[in-house]
Amino acid sequence: MQDLSKERIAELQEIANRVRARVLISVHHAGAGHVGGPLSAADMLAALYFHILNIDPASPDWEERDRFILSKGHSTIALYATLAERGYFPIDELLTFDAIDSRLQGHPDMTKTPGIDMSSGSLGQGLSPGVGMALAARKLNKPFRTYVMIGDGESQEGQIWEAAFVAARYGLDNLTAILDYNGLQQFGWQKPGEHMLPPIENPKRKWSAFGWNTIEIDGHNIGEFILAVERAKNTQGTPTILIAHTIKGKGVSYMEDEYTWHSNVPSDEELEAALAELGQSRLLAALA
């Protein structure tokens, strides 16, 4: 990993905002897709793919590579934008998102997209293959690490906790989970006139009870995130979960903390305003 200078963090932040802009452009172009979740995950995805993961975009199937699973598969457009930025496929291909015959499916397909390590999209399923990859690394004496990003909404699925139990029982310290704790889901526990209930309460206590090392961080603070991943790497005997407090729709004021932007398509005017806020208007100009 490169040194974590202020300049480096600013560079990663700029990449994250480009990813955000490309998410919005792609969804606008496709006329469908999710935006709130991709925006909450963008900072961490940029940090993972440009700073943390030991990967080679020229060899997406390299056996020794670190693995990443996006369990909250509906946020996949953020992962596609990150992979494109990283050079796994041409940036222009993002405009084929959700189109017929596209390699960029509405939910991740490991058989189609270079750089996708596991198909996902039916929620709650991503941590288990991560456990399998971590067990395989141990069995085959391979040094790679496995990262799984889960959502707080999908933490309502029982399988997440089946996987949590088994990962701790096997002491998988080569496995790191990242909870994108943005506090919203598609609809959730609505209470008219009141703030709705978060998808899951007190995740730190729950994961600790399951035997995991837990680290709470601000998921939009790239420096803090990278240092927490380092701490996870240095933790022995237990898996680690980073409980990353995030804001759904982060970076675009009118989308932030609004569950209605879980999946919604920005209008031409909304897209223009969003890109201006992200400092990425030139990406829109480049399309014209």
Place this chain on the structure above:
Amino acid sequence: MADKKAQRVAFGETLVELIDKNPNVVVLDGDLANSTKADYVASQRPENFFEMGIAEQNMMGVAAGMATAGLVPFISTFAAFAAKRDLDQVRIVVAQPGLHVIITGAYSGIKTGKTGKTHQSVQDITIFRAMPNMTVVVPADAVEVRKAMHALVDEIDGPAYLRLTRDPVETIFDAAYEFKIGKAVTLREGQDIALIGTGEQSIRCLKAADLLAEQGYSALVLHMPTIKPFDEQAVIAAARLTGRVVTAEDHTLIGGLGGAVAEVLGENHPVPMKRVGLQDVFGESAPNDDLMEKYALNPHHIAEAARKLLDSRK
């Protein structure tokens, strides 16, 4: 027919044999190893045994992750749970990605050791054959179980479902038997009617053929150890030759072997047909013999179905 041996015993023995041949073969157990006989691996090759507890959804996902990293995982649980408890996981992380995970469903059918409707599995063939990319194998005896397991490790690189039974069963194949994925096996030649079976029911088809021979009829017996890919040509040839077909399976009549045969013949060579199997009902807990008689799965039931077709064509 030679001595009896349980399919699950062959399963446990063959797992150890496969691990010795390929150290990347591993077994994931859903807390049933001493029933399924995956415990042979736990005691003899513990490095290749992964207890996953009573949590089938996670087990399926773990196997998928292992397969992406170069291991060859066998899932070991009861057929009832393999086909239902983790079915969405099969769909999302095993079948669609086409990963080489071998799902073994022990204690299939209704002969599950007095456990009844929860543990009997009579829809698993239908479920797994409807899943794209899936190979579905249903062996008749212990010899075929062993041969099939080798083939599923060596000859394919995608997902498979292997349907196994609990109790000792006659051995009909000898050590020289060659199992080929997707190939039907003619167990007996005949001209008057074709009895098409899968799994242990193929052995009962042989016994039904004996009953029919006593009555003066010559029955062809065709064994379908692979339900997917399905040997359509063998089924069409048997129908052409005999003009009448009875199917036999320890499984629901909806979408299983009988369904597969009807699909093929309906489009290619329609002939009068009867299906012997579970009549869209749940089972119950009882001794095997009582179950087989009540749910009409015995050789004489197969022979009676054949007689109805033979008599109507006289």
